Amino acid sequence: MNVQPVVGIERGTGIIVPIYKVTQTGLKCNCVCHSCNGRLEAVLNTVRRKHFRHSNKGNCNPMPETELHLLAKQIILGNDHIYVPYRGMLNYCDPVAEVGYNELIPDVTITIDGQPFYIEVIVTNPIDVLKFAKYRTDLARVMVIDLEEEDRDLEYEVLVDIVLKSSSNKYMLDYGEHHRILPGSEGSSGLGWILAGIAGFLLWLTFGKKKPVKRYQRKRRYR
Ligand SMILES: [Zn+2]
Incomplete structure (x- = not known):
């Protein structure tokens, strides 16, 4: 079971990006994981809470803390x-x-x-x-x-x-x-x-x- 990240880091700038501020879905969000530095896809069209997911399904488990x-x-x-x-x-x-x-x-x-x-x-x-x-x-x-x-x-x-x-x-x-x-x-x-x-x-x-x-x-x- 993986925790779905709700915070990404913008590529190039290092700016912290909460999922609530993301408007581009998928890889277009241009974010990486704060924990493993892997590329993130923004999942915005969901009935559940908006979140990021790793584009390469690794074993990363970003800490909610x-x-x-x-x-x-x-x-x-x-x-x-x-x-x-x-x-x-x-x-x-x-x-x-x-x-x-x-x-x-x-x-x-x-x-x-x-x-x-x-x-x-x-x-x-x-x-x-x-x-x-x-x-x-x-x-x-x-x-x-x-x-x-x-x-x-x-x-x-x-x-x-x-x-x-x-x-x-x-x-x-x-x-x-x-x-x-x-x-x-x-x-x-x-x-x-x-x-x-x-x-x-x-x-x-x-x-x-x-x-x-x-x-x-x-x-x-x-x-
Ligand atoms: Zn990660």
């Missing part, structure tokens, strides 16, 4: 506003994926208030100690989007909302006494910190104790 991670990145790359803890919805520009910084590779780097802002999307692998240490060396502003509890087969539009608008699945990397929330906050008055503390406490009251609720029934994509 990897696809969720890719989709989240693609959503950030294709938009210009996102919810940031303590700050609310913020505009950003110049989103780039997998660009090296300080010997590590953030999932996505965006620019907020003219300064770099890093985003890590977590599906299965938490941020390891080494990565955390490297971010901490220059007190990088890093927001974590935790999708671990989310369905691997979320509808695309639901995932867009979760990635961009949801507040309950996001937190900033906390470096203890050196903690900085966003560009400019290091020079702010004590009042700013007090307000941030109150906001954080309210967030914790609202979301901190709840187990995330499964929003949608998991639909399996086996054939």
Whole structure:
């Protein structure tokens, strides 16, 4: 039983392509598999969920976790506003994926208030100690989007909302006494910190104790 991929990589450009954005059927979709690099055909005229299939029937089994991670990145790359803890919805520009910084590779780097802002999307692998240490060396502003509890087969539009608008699945990397929330906050008055503390406490009251609720029934994509 093979899992049918719903994410392809455009040949030549490397752009992440969700099946929902594909308009050309078959090989005309011009995509390869993110896992094995094999050619993909888009299956759009189906009563079931649209999907890709490998044109050479190999043994590739793309991981739904990897696809969720890719989709989240693609959503950030294709938009210009996102919810940031303590700050609310913020505009950003110049989103780039997998660009090296300080010997590590953030999932996505965006620019907020003219300064770099890093985003890590977590599906299965938490941020390891080494990565955390490297971010901490220059007190990088890093927001974590935790999708671990989310369905691997979320509808695309639901995932867009979760990635961009949801507040309950996001937190900033906390470096203890050196903690900085966003560009400019290091020079702010004590009042700013007090307000941030109150906001954080309210967030914790609202979301901190709840187990995330499964929003949608998991639909399996086996054939
Ligand atoms: Zn493959």
